[in-house]
Amino acid sequence: MRTLYHHWLCPFSREVRIVLGEKKLAFEMVVERVWEQRPEFLALNPAGEVPVLVEPNSAVLAHSRAITEYLDEIQPEPPLMGGDPLVRAEVRRLVGWFDDTFNRDVTATLVGEKVIKRQMNRSGGPDSRLIRIGYQLIRQHLDYLGWLTERRRWLAGDSFSLADIAAGAHLSAVDYVGDVPWQDFPAAKDWYARIKSRPSFRPLLTDHLPGIPPPAHYADLDF
Ligand SMILES: N[C@@H](CCC(=O)N[C@@H](CS)C(=O)NCC(=O)O)C(=O)O
CATH class of the missing domain: 1.20.1050.10 (Glutathione S-transferase Yfyf (Class Pi); Chain A, domain 2)
Known part of the structure; x- marks a missing residue:
């Protein structure tokens, strides 16, 4: 299963949630209390920030722009970047x-x-x-x-x-x-x-x- 580490009112995490919804990709969410700086979370993203997306093949992606553009590439429908x-x-x-x-x-x-x-x-x-x-x-x-x-x-x-x-x-x-x-x-x-x-x-x-x-x-x- 695809897992999104997020925080509720984090706008960057929200962007990833919306893109996953647009692309109809199933995912589960884990709330990360970033201020606790859990070592297990820092191992996923040394920047210590949400969003972080862990793919079903265990690949780890961090940073909203990297994640949303990646999702647009692996699931082209509906296109979210424009062709031109x-x-x-x-x-x-x-x-x-x-x-x-x-x-x-x-x-x-x-x-x-x-x-x-x-x-x-x-x-x-x-x-x-x-x-x-x-x-x-x-x-x-x-x-x-x-x-x-x-x-x-x-x-x-x-x-x-x-x-x-x-x-x-x-x-x-x-x-x-x-x-x-x-x-x-x-x-x-x-x-x-x-x-x-x-x-x-x-x-x-x-x-x-x-x-x-x-x-x-x-x-x-x-x-
Ligand atoms: N440029 C990053 C920003 C992400 C970001 O600022 N996340 C905040 C929550 S909205 C965070 O995790 N902050 C951790 C901290 O301040 O310790 C992105 O687009 O993913």
């Missing part, structure tokens, strides 16, 4: 945008400060200055997302791709903590409604972290 080199470059740019820029500006500040810090029992409460910055910056990102979807059917062009998956994974983690001002950004909201209704996305909507329930609209397709 220019489209592939745009898919990669946008995956980088969400995994690097959006993550730094929004996911790491809102989800990181409010939930992950608490789970890791790190000293000190959430940094309210960082959270305020996250609230400001998410508005710019939602504006950009809406701008893209008003010009293209999906984020990188005509087809659903890893770019939509990366954006959906990050936004779903932020939505779990109730911090996405969807009502002010109707174009981004329309795009997210389409993402939410995909079967590959449904399992994420049933996630419930012990002691940290999601807001009511989190799993609602008509939010």
Whole structure:
């Protein structure tokens, strides 16, 4: 069996879960408390980060981009990278945008400060200055997302791709903590409604972290 080491609100792990769902590849999940730095886990990934995917033949893959592109190569249907080199470059740019820029500006500040810090029992409460910055910056990102979807059917062009998956994974983690001002950004909201209704996305909507329930609209397709 294929095994994914993950953490519930880790956007990078969520990307891999969605890709496995799109590709209809069966897998089991193991929650890894990365902050414990278990020697057995460090032996799988010396970076000490989730996601890590262990294949049925025991091959070990680490890093979300390495894993998602690998899965797209071994299971080409449905294609998630685009066939044209220019489209592939745009898919990669946008995956980088969400995994690097959006993550730094929004996911790491809102989800990181409010939930992950608490789970890791790190000293000190959430940094309210960082959270305020996250609230400001998410508005710019939602504006950009809406701008893209008003010009293209999906984020990188005509087809659903890893770019939509990366954006959906990050936004779903932020939505779990109730911090996405969807009502002010109707174009981004329309795009997210389409993402939410995909079967590959449904399992994420049933996630419930012990002691940290999601807001009511989190799993609602008509939010
Ligand atoms: N660039 C990596 C980032 C993965 C990452 O940051 N994972 C976080 C959880 S979302 C982690 O495992 N952090 C471990 C730690 O901070 O000790 C990827 O795309 O896979």
